[in-house]
Amino acid sequence: MQLKIDNMTFSYGEKETIKDISLHVNEGEFVGLIGPNGSGKSTLLKNICRALTPDAGMAVLDGENILSMNHKRLALKIGAVGQENEVPFDFTVEEIVAMGRTPHKKLFEIDNEYDKYMTNHALEHVGMAHMAKRSYRSLSGGEKQRVVIARVIAQESEFLILDEPTNHLDISYQMQVFDFVKRLQITVLSAIHDLNMAALYCDRIYVLKAGKIVLHGTPEEVLTPENILDIYGVHCDTIVHPITGKVSITFLPEGIYAQTKR
Amino acid sequence: MNMKAAKKFFNHKKPGMKGLLLLLIIISIISFILCLGLGSVFVTPENVAKILLSRIPVIGDNISRTWTQVDENIIIGLRLPRVCMGLLVGASLSVIGVTMQALVRNHLADPFILGVSSGATAAATLGMLFGVFSFLGRYSLSISAFIGSAFTIVIVYSLSRVNGRINITYLLLSGVAISMIMDGATRVITLSAPNALGLHNATFWMSGSLAGAKWGYLTLPLVVLLVCMAVLMVNYRGLNLLLLGEESAGTLGINVRRLQKLLVLVASLMSGVTVAVSGTIGFVGLMVPHFTRLLVGGDHRKVLPVSALLGGILVVWVDVAARLLIAPEELPVGILTAIIGGPVFIFLLKQKSR
Numbered sequence: 001m002q003l004k005i006d007n008m009t010f011s012y013g014e015k016e017t018i019k020d021i022s023l024h025v026n027e028g029e030f031v032g033l034i035g036p037n038g039s040g041k042s043t044l045l046k047n048i049c050r051a052l053t054p055d056a057g058m059a060v061l062d063g064e065n066i067l068s069m070n071h072k073r074l075a076l077k078i079g080a081v082g083q084e085n086e087v088p089f090d091f092t093v094e095e096i097v098a099m100g101r102t103p104h105k106k107l108f109e110i111d112n113e114y115d116k117y118m119t120n121h122a123l124e125h126v127g128m129a130h131m132a133k134r135s136y137r138s139l140s141g142g143e144k145q146r147v148v149i150a151r152v153i154a155q156e157s158e159f160l161i162l163d164e165p166t167n168h169l170d171i172s173y174q175m176q177v178f179d180f181v182k183r184l185q186i187t188v189l190s191a192i193h194d195l196n197m198a199a200l201y202c203d204r205i206y207v208l209k210a211g212k213i214v215l216h217g218t219p220e221e222v223l224t225p226e227n228i229l230d231i232y233g234v235h236c237d238t239i240v241h242p243i244t245g246k247v248s249i250t251f252l253p254e255g256i257y258a259q260t261k262r
Numbered sequence: 263m264n265m266k267a268a269k270k271f272f273n274h275k276k277p278g279m280k281g282l283l284l285l286l287i288i289i290s291i292i293s294f295i296l297c298l299g300l301g302s303v304f305v306t307p308e309n310v311a312k313i314l315l316s317r318i319p320v321i322g323d324n325i326s327r328t329w330t331q332v333d334e335n336i337i338i339g340l341r342l343p344r345v346c347m348g349l350l351v352g353a354s355l356s357v358i359g360v361t362m363q364a365l366v367r368n369h370l371a372d373p374f375i376l377g378v379s380s381g382a383t384a385a386a387t388l389g390m391l392f393g394v395f396s397f398l399g400r401y402s403l404s405i406s407a408f409i410g411s412a413f414t415i416v417i418v419y420s421l422s423r424v425n426g427r428i429n430i431t432y433l434l435l436s437g438v439a440i441s442m443i444m445d446g447a448t449r450v451i452t453l454s455a456p457n458a459l460g461l462h463n464a465t466f467w468m469s470g471s472l473a474g475a476k477w478g479y480l481t482l483p484l485v486v487l488l489v490c491m492a493v494l495m496v497n498y499r500g501l502n503l504l505l506l507g508e509e510s511a512g513t514l515g516i517n518v519r520r521l522q523k524l525l526v527l528v529a530s531l532m533s534g535v536t537v538a539v540s541g542t543i544g545f546v547g548l549m550v551p552h553f554t555r556l557l558v559g560g561d562h563r564k565v566l567p568v569s570a571l572l573g574g575i576l577v578v579w580v581d582v583a584a585r586l587l588i589a590p591e592e593l594p595v596g597i598l599t600a601i602i603g604g605p606v607f608i609f610l611l612k613q614k615s616r
Binding site (some may be wrong): 046049050051053070071072073074075076078079080082084086087088089090091092095096100102103105107108110155161205 | 330367368369496499502503505506507509510512513514515555556559560561563572591
């Protein structure tokens with residue numbers, strides 16, 4: 001599963017929100033997308049999974065043009081998890097997860113044994129099998145996000161798009177969500193809010209600022225104090241953590257930063 | 263976990279769907295026979311069943327006559343079309359309610375939210391009071407009401423389109439705006455009405471009633487209900503996914519724009535036809551889907567057939583109440599559903615905000 005985006009541009013009305021975006025995700029890679037609020041991360045991801053239609057540019061998945069694929073075929077290839085997962089109606093957890101099987105089903109086909117097996121398998125993967133009969137609405141935010149991850153697992157797509165999947169979640173749930181996804185060993189493109197999370201899980205990182213890609217590379221190359229000051233306007237200190245072997249970022253509040261300068 | 267374990271895991275679910283459907287069908291049949299007998303002239307259920315059976319070739323010849331000709335005329339000529347109409351209208355309204363609620367992702371949407379009933383009322387009163395549509399003959403009322411609702415839905419639909427897709431907020435707001443305009447038009451028409459009797463009839467029809475049911479009125483709603491129900495059942499997965507939100511539905515392989523257009527079309531066709539034969543019977547399309555969801559959960563494969571049956575049963579019984587409460591006069595059934603439905607709606611609203 002290789003995804004290649006070329007010169008993608010999209011605007012809401014007059015103002016261009018993303019401009020000339022080119023990026024690629026190789027088979028098996030976990031690629032992060034970081035950048036300040038409003039930099040166009042969500043817009044870019046929505047254009048890739050066709051919730052929005054780009055004004056210009058190409059998106060190719062394994063040699064096939066995404067933009068002309070029908071919805072069902074695209075859903076078999078790309079699964080997506082967003083930030084908002086409220087469902088205003090009563091469904092059980094397993095019903096929500098079973099919805100992930102939709103692209104595999106023909107017009108009149110009802111759920112068969114394999115669909116049920118996949119639904120259950122997905123729930124077990126995220127440790128929610130015991131909650132299968134519970135009402136989805138009664139779950140906590142973190143549990144809901146796990147169910148949605150299970151849904152995308154049941155979807156059996158080989159490419160995953162995540163749009164800040166850990167927003168509003170406790171640290172334990174944040175780690176869980178990424179660990180579940182990492183364990184799937186599939187190709188991932190994810191917008192990530194937290195830079196330390198990005199450093200821990202990503203193979204490569206693209207940086208979006210004001211709708212353009214300004215930097216890309218490995219976490220070590222991208223997440224330097226100079227770059228972070230450039231992108232976010234905050235001071236920080238980075239080290240390679242002795243246990244993880246990954247970059248770890250410590251942000252420096254203005255007061256402390258001023259002291260170190262003296 | 264292997265396949266067998268997974269199978270076991272999924273088998274202990276809620277009481278079967280088939281059992282529930284069977285139960286509801288039996289209740290429908292019992293209600294059907296009881297309601298045929300009830301009214302200003304009472305006919306025993308036994309006689310009702312016999313009258314019905316006597317109409318069936320072969321079996322009918324073996325049934326001894328234990329009823330009067332008057333009873334037979336009342337049952338076959340007056341009440342049978344009316345009760346059938348009640349079942350049809352109730353089922354249609356509930357199914358439209360389910361559809362609209364999925365479309366706008368809100369429990370509190372009802373069949374008339376897009377202004378269909380206001381448009382139908384304006385056109386129908388114009389026809390009733392000024393005979394504008396009298397060239398259409400016997401069915402002029404139904405046809406004029408349908409023209410009114412179709413006209414409204416086309417306007418509301420075209421107002422709600424933004425960049426080729428339906429914007430749900432625009433859809434709701436233009437529904438409200440067009441309703442107001444149409445209600446205004448209706449007031450102008452009724453205020454300038456030339457005769458008082460016409461005014462009484464128009465008001466009665468507007469309030470929602472099955473009193474005018476005739477055999478000829480049944481065909482169109484039946485065909486439309488069957489076709490629309492089939493279309494919705496085929497798309498039940500899509501309806502479920504719409505409840506997750508447009509974007510999630512899209513990433514799960516649903517062509518959201520096409521589905522939304524289909525739903526607007528189905529809902530407006532059904533509500534146009536239903537309003538045309540029965541006027542505005544409120545709250546059925548709101549209450550029945552809600553209670554159905556309490557019974558069977560959110561899955562539309564279950565919600566659609568169950569709500570259709572429940573809706574039919576409810577309307578038939580409320581109609582009986584409408585003709586018994588102030589007999590020999592009768593109330594428009596829409597007034598009763600409003601009086602019962604209003605408090606239920608408030609209850610739902612309060613419960614939701616908790």
